[in-house]
Amino acid sequence: MKTVFAQSRPNRQGVMPARPASSKFSGVTAAMFLPEELLRKTPPALPQLAELDVVRHFTGLSRLNYSVDGNFYPLGSCTMKYNPKFAEVAAALPGFTAAHPLLAQLPGGEDMVQGSLEVIWETEKLLCELNGMDAFTLQPMAGAQGELTGALLIAAYHKAKNNKKTKIICPDSAHGTNPASAALAGYEVINLKSRDDGLVDPDALAELLDDEVAALMMTCPNTLGLFEKHLPALVQKLRAVDALLYYDGANLNAIMGRMRVGDVGFDVVHLNLHKTMSTPHGGGGPGSGPVGVSARLTPFLPGPRVVKNTGSADSTFALNYDLPQSIGQVTPFYGHFGVYIKALAYLLRLGGEGLSRASDYAVLNANYMRKRLENHLAVPYSDLCMHEFAASATAYEASGVRALDIAKALLDKGYHAPTIYFPLIVKECLMFEPTETESKETLDRFCDDLLNILEQARKDPDALHAAPVSLPVRRLDETRAAREMVLSDEL
Numbered sequence: 001m002k003t004v005f006a007q008s009r010p011n012r013q014g015v016m017p018a019r020p021a022s023s024k025f026s027g028v029t030a031a032m033f034l035p036e037e038l039l040r041k042t043p044p045a046l047p048q049l050a051e052l053d054v055v056r057h058f059t060g061l062s063r064l065n066y067s068v069d070g071n072f073y074p075l076g077s078c079t080m081k082y083n084p085k086f087a088e089v090a091a092a093l094p095g096f097t098a099a100h101p102l103l104a105q106l107p108g109g110e111d112m113v114q115g116s117l118e119v120i121w122e123t124e125k126l127l128c129e130l131n132g133m134d135a136f137t138l139q140p141m142a143g144a145q146g147e148l149t150g151a152l153l154i155a156a157y158h159k160a161k162n163n164k165k166t167k168i169i170c171p172d173s174a175h176g177t178n179p180a181s182a183a184l185a186g187y188e189v190i191n192l193k194s195r196d197d198g199l200v201d202p203d204a205l206a207e208l209l210d211d212e213v214a215a216l217m218m219t220c221p222n223t224l225g226l227f228e229k230h231l232p233a234l235v236q237k238l239r240a241v242d243a244l245l246y247y248d249g250a251n252l253n254a255i256m257g258r259m260r261v262g263d264v265g266f267d268v269v270h271l272n273l274h275k276t277m278s279t280p281h282g283g284g285g286p287g288s289g290p291v292g293v294s295a296r297l298t299p300f301l302p303g304p305r306v307v308k309n310t311g312s313a314d315s316t317f318a319l320n321y322d323l324p325q326s327i328g329q330v331t332p333f334y335g336h337f338g339v340y341i342k343a344l345a346y347l348l349r350l351g352g353e354g355l356s357r358a359s360d361y362a363v364l365n366a367n368y369m370r371k372r373l374e375n376h377l378a379v380p381y382s383d384l385c386m387h388e389f390a391a392s393a394t395a396y397e398a399s400g401v402r403a404l405d406i407a408k409a410l411l412d413k414g415y416h417a418p419t420i421y422f423p424l425i426v427k428e429c430l431m432f433e434p435t436e437t438e439s440k441e442t443l444d445r446f447c448d449d450l451l452n453i454l455e456q457a458r459k460d461p462d463a464l465h466a467a468p469v470s471l472p473v474r475r476l477d478e479t480r481a482a483r484e485m486v487l488s489d490e491l
């Protein structure tokens, strides 16, 4: 595929036929209108193409990309579900897209952005209701930034109480961002080993607890896709040493409308709107990792906060900067605003019942796939899973086939590969998350194709080492391909 630069031809542009040399506009140049010192010395090196060339070029490029609009994405830990287009329509409304982020700070500006402020206020309220929290901030722009914000809130709470806290405990089944965020907030990270059944053990936690523990960061369902059954016992133990409870809610898909983390006793939760609430995940953004808190952490939330004035006649919604205990602003302006609009549209369209049903189907689909595969791929934690499960390909190691080979063979069948070698506590791990938006037919087709690959692994293992054979590139050295990228238009 040629680049737009290689396709460029002089004077080819837009939808206008090329201008004849004798045109009455042929002598018109920018120099007639602009002062000398503002003129470029050389013309910009922009490609010159007709609209049709541009449309074909970018449509062609998009077809080289794998996307959830095109095919199934069983990527565990990432929630690559289909996001309905009505939410995109809401986010594209010109009243939102054309509002300048500084508008609210002009004199009288709040009057002009009442709708945008209401979106923030309403989304925060609905997320509070869904999660049983006292308040939410929408500012963080990713799950990991939500974690850091949460860890900073925990630090602010302990500082205000003069608590000497230095440590945060993270289970070994945590997403890698949890210990990283805790460390970034200045804490020593203590690793909590999971039990043989993949769950966090309240007794093992008790052994690590002392007065210096600031918090426990829990992920539930954890990265094995298991529900942490001992949450109430964990909450009780942490309360005894005035440690806070952090809930990594990136996987809210599995529990929406079925459990509220605030009701269980958690103090901080982050969500990934770009996994659960109708913004596509992946491709580098934009994301949103809102953080919800219990009442004792509300004073520390980042500012400004959107408030609703019940008394005044004019502006109903306003921005409050008077937050003496706030940890400060964690993002420029108000975070990724378009993502909230999509989340709000999704929340309102599905309603409480629809959200619960989405979670039910996410869990049902994962268990359906688990059952179809478990006789062929070991499922080390074989209890009912939540929205995802981890399988192990160690049985194929003897014939020289590894999880990587199976994942590469799936590419040839037209699928995105599942997550592999994560979580680290499962050997030769393949992790599947089908999500609630896939039909039984899609799941069956995927399972059939995967079972065929596993049969080939037994009969003709060498063939799998060659995969993928049908894509523009074959098997790459993935580290070098990422670090020493050679961009080429010769595909």
Ligand SMILES: *Cc1c(COP(=O)(O)O)cnc(C)c1O
Pocket (backbone or CB within 6 Å): 077, 078, 142, 143, 144, 145, 175, 177, 178, 219, 248, 250, 251, 272, 287, 289
């Ligand atoms: C995806 C994920 C994160 C990180 O979210 P980002 O938006 O990628 O920073 C954290 N925890 C869990 C459990 C996740 O699945």
